[in-house]
Amino acid sequence: MSEEEPRGPSPEERATAPGDVGRRIAARREELGLTRQEVADRSSSAATYIQYLEEQPAMPSMSFMLRLANALDTTVSELTGSSMDLPPGTGHAGRHSRLIELSADECRALLSTHGVGRISVSTTDGPTVVPVNYVVVDSLLAFRTAAGATPAGAAGHVVAFEVDHIDDALSQGWSVLAIGTASTVDDPNVVQHLNEVAYTAPWADGPRDLWLTIAPTRLTGRRVQVCQSPTPPSG
Incomplete structure (x- = not known):
C-alpha cells in the first residue's frame, strides 16, 4: 500500500x-x-x-x-495539462522505431465512431485545413458546420480528411487519410438521425446545423511503432 x-x-x-x-x-x-x-x-x-x-x-x-x-x-x-498548448510530437523519437503501412480495415478501426479530424478545403485564398468534430455512420464520415463556414465549402468536391493520434510519452502514433467526395445532407430524416447519434456537439460555439458526409473511396494510414529491440535483418 x-x-x-x-x-x-x-x-x-x-x-x-x-x-x-x-x-x-x-x-x-x-x-x-x-x-x-x-x-x-x-x-x-x-x-x-x-x-x-x-x-x-x-x-x-x-x-x-x-x-x-x-x-x-x-x-x-x-x-x-502543462503541455496542452504545445503541438503534439515535441517528444524525442523512439530509439528503435519503424513505420508501418496500415490496411483499409485497420484504418476503419482507427477512425472508430467519432473524434476530431482535419478536412482540406479549397478556397479562393488557396487550400485550407480546418479541424471538425466527426462521427462515423454506415461507413460515412459525417460532420456539422455552419452555412458559409470554411468546412461547408467542401460540399460537392473531392476532399482529404485526416485523423491522427500522437503519443509523446511513447514516441509513437498513427495517422489515417480518407479521400472522398463531400456531400450536403438534405434529407431531414437523415439529419435527425445524425443529430441523435452524434457523440458530442461541435466544440466551437455557435449554431452549426449543416451536416456534410464524406464517402471514402480510398483509405490509407501509417503507424510509427517503437520496438523493444532493433528489427533483425532479413535473410
Missing part, C-alpha cells in the same frame, strides 16, 4: 485544481482500457485513491504523479 491515502482537498487545491487532473487521469486510463484496480496495482496505490483522484478536485504529490504517469504510459505534463 502506498503512503498516498485519500484525503480531502486543501483550500489551495480548491482554488488551483478544479478537477482537470482527475479528468485527464480518467481519460488516459480509459484510453488504455485499464480498470482503476489495474492502475492502482501499477502505481502501488489503492483503487479507492485512484477513484478519489478522478472524481475530486485534488492534486497528489509529485512523487505519486511520477508513479501514476509511469503506470499510464504518459508524462506528468500530460496529466497536469
